[in-house]
Amino acid sequence: MIRWINRPWKQVIGYWLLSKNDNSSLTHEIMEETVVKLFEVNLIVKALICDQGPRNQGMFKKHKMTPTKPFFKVPGYDHKIYFIYDPPHLLKSIRNNLFKKHFKYDGGYARWSVLEKIFSLSKESPLHLIPKITERHLYNISNGDKMSVSLAAQVFSKSMYTAHLVYTTIDASNFPEDDTTGKMIWDLDRLFDSLNSRLERPILESLEKLNYAISKDSKHHEFLRNMIDKLDKSSFVQNKDSDKARPPCLNGFKITINSVLQLSEELRVEYDIPILKTRQLNQDPLENLFATIRQQHGCSVNPSPKQFESGLRHIFITQLSKLSNATNCEEDQNKIFAKLSKIESATILIPVKEFLNNKLSVPSIMNNFENDMKRTKKSEFTESNAVYYICGYLAKKFIKSHNTCRQCVDYLILPRENKSFEDYKLFTLLKDCADANGLKYSSKILFDSVLEWEKTYQSVIKNFFHLKKISCYLNPVLIDRTPKFKLCTEKATNAFINSFIKIRCFWEARFRRRAAKSADTNTKQKVKKSKMKKFTNKNTICQKVKKVIPSNEAKNIQPSEK
Known part of the structure; x- marks a missing residue:
């Protein structure tokens, strides 16, 4: 799929069905051939966006790119193609690593247990300070919830940061002395806003939010360079004395930040595009395309090649399918550039409001x-x-x-x-x-x-x-x-x-339903553990009987004696 940087358009241009046994070199050849064909029809490719799958990381290494030089060129064309990892995937990776490890960040440690503590303190009041956060965000997270971008973004949000700031001020003894969870939440919230911006200009200049387009004099440049330094010094550890680990998502953020900054500069200087809305630099349209195809065949998680081809053909012809509310990504506001039937789409306008400046810091x-x-x-x-x-x-x-x-x-x-x-x-x-x-x-x-x-x-x-x-x-x-x-x-x-x-x-x-659902989940888990315990005990007894009675003697025992 291709997506325009400065227009709300997207277009499917082809698909390939690959098996797990196919090597990554085949994927690289297909991608390079696709880029060349796009150049041949006078479309300028400026970025390649993907997740951090092994094949995609292999492409980064194949072209000998580095975090400071995150671009490559195809033979015959003198255009830099910037390599960008999908920011929502990177945010989910940070969250998933934080489940079991401490995040060494900005001179201290960010811990998942601190987020659970904030949630438990908020639940003590009938009216929660963070009402959007539920057990689904923090406890017993299913594989499907791990794929949801909104759950990760809500955990690393300004509301969670504000609640953390309030509770640490009330009673700091409830939290570790080296706690930097609040700093991590604040920085990740602003980082995700910077890499997922949709507004042309800030609503209010005095605010610290960065959910607007990157321009020559915007605040993004200083913040993003500081984030590169912080992420370069960060790592995940099992405990304070264990070895440091740097999962791919940390380097992935560095590569993406450098690519976005260099791309915005090139667009401004060479193509006279003064602003860059980074919401156009993710693979949400592709994720939503897959979600729409899956729901056309009874919400099939793994559609067959025939089902995939049929679903894609239906979308390309009519674009009548509606995106499910349970999808992993938000609905992208892009329209299919070329389709066989012309169905008018609603124009989306983002109102710009004027607010008075804040007087309290x-x-x-x-x-x-x-x-x-x-x-x-x-x-x-x-x-x-x-x-x-x-x-x-x-x-x-x-x-x-x-x-x-x-x-x-x-x-x-x-x-x-x-x-x-x-x-x-x-x-x-x-x-x-x-x-x-x-x-x-x-x-x-x-x-x-x-x-x-x-x-x-x-x-x-x-x-x-x-x-x-x-x-x-x-x-x-x-x-x-x-x-x-x-x-x-x-x-x-x-x-x-x-x-x-x-x-x-x-x-x-809403709170009663959550409590009932949580109690029901706990009951089901207890029943499941009880059944597993009984099953394990039966296997243990059978193994003991086999050890007590040799196999040769067991053959001569009558059924009644058994």
């Missing part, structure tokens, strides 16, 4: 927090931070879905320039420093009301959760508990409270 927030933490109990801290964050979410949803007057808007949220520090605002303030996209700061009266609603909800939900139209029962109870909360009309007040009930019940049901 992370160091000033942490200094204020250390001064005010003494008056807040640690057991109440997580819940109050989660409630305040949800208050802003509630206000944002309500304002968006209702024709809210200016009076109600001022009643529910604070202007961004008037935000002040309170200990229950720590999580929201830290999230705001990383990403201001859509965050709202709720008023004090809204925070106090939602805090009271949450306490009331926890006390009565067991009696009402099984009923239909639960809002009819909960609404009057919540109104009685917070008589001071009043919007411009009684109808608006009831609508806001019903919005809280709807969202809260949704999360309650």
Whole structure:
């Protein structure tokens, strides 16, 4: 498959069916022949993107490329072809290595156990600080989940980093002294944004996010060069005293970073392309093509050659298949360049929003927090931070879905320039420093009301959760508990409270399903272990009997004696 760098187009140009016994030289010959044919039709090939399979790594070695010189040329054409490993595969490889080993990073060690600790601390509150993270992300990860890019990206996300920063500040004794898990999460999140950017320019210049295109003066250059130095000094170890190991994904990131930086420079100088959206430099379209072909034949994991050919032909003619939600990658926003039937595709527009600059930095927030933490109990801290964050979410949803007057808007949220520090605002303030996209700061009266609603909800939900139209029962109870909360009309007040009930019940049901699923999984594992234990005991008894009775004597024993 080929994909345009500066256009939202993709095109399947051929396929080859190879067996495991075919050597890698055949793959290399096919690839070089394909590149030559593309040059012959006046298409300029600038990058070769693949995963880190043995054959692909063999191609890198065959052309004598190095991390600092990650390109090659085909005979007869003076064009550099940059070698890029698929960034989502590299991120999953880092995650998979972290399961069983410590990651020596930036002067300390990043550990998977620290991520599990953050998750367990978040679960202590009915409202989690990291609600998207589940047992599926951290425990008993199946082979299918190991292939999912979204699960790995959510583990190494700004929300996880913020939660880590909050919990280490509350009680650093819960974490190792040489812990650099937070630094690793922050750097990997920004690295993945840099290599997976889709925006043309940053939403807000003051933010540290790098999910926009690489240009001549963008912040990517300094950050990516620093990441090369950090990855060069990093390694995986079983424990502090064991030997260091450098899996291919670490060098793969170095090669990919150098290729992206050199490619962006060449495109800018020689082809007058000022920006490079790195989202175009991965193999998501190919992964999604395979996923669509598999689902056309009963979700066959390993389709036969005939099924593959039939599925590919169907996609090429009609492009009517819809990508499954369970696929490993996000849906790529590319259109097939040439197909036999012309079906119009929806145009995707990315709105560019204007936000005010942040006035609080992370160091000033942490200094204020250390001064005010003494008056807040640690057991109440997580819940109050989660409630305040949800208050802003509630206000944002309500304002968006209702024709809210200016009076109600001022009643529910604070202007961004008037935000002040309170200990229950720590999580929201830290999230705001990383990403201001859509965050709202709720008023004090809204925070106090939602805090009271949450306490009331926890006390009565067991009696009402099984009923239909639960809002009819909960609404009057919540109104009685917070008589001071009043919007411009009684109808608006009831609508806001019903919005809280709807969202809260949704999360309650979601958390209960997770708990039930986790308990069911544990029960199945216990039953499986019990069956395996019985099976092992039977084999052990049979082996003992064979040892006690010699084979010659066993033949002469009657069946009844046996």
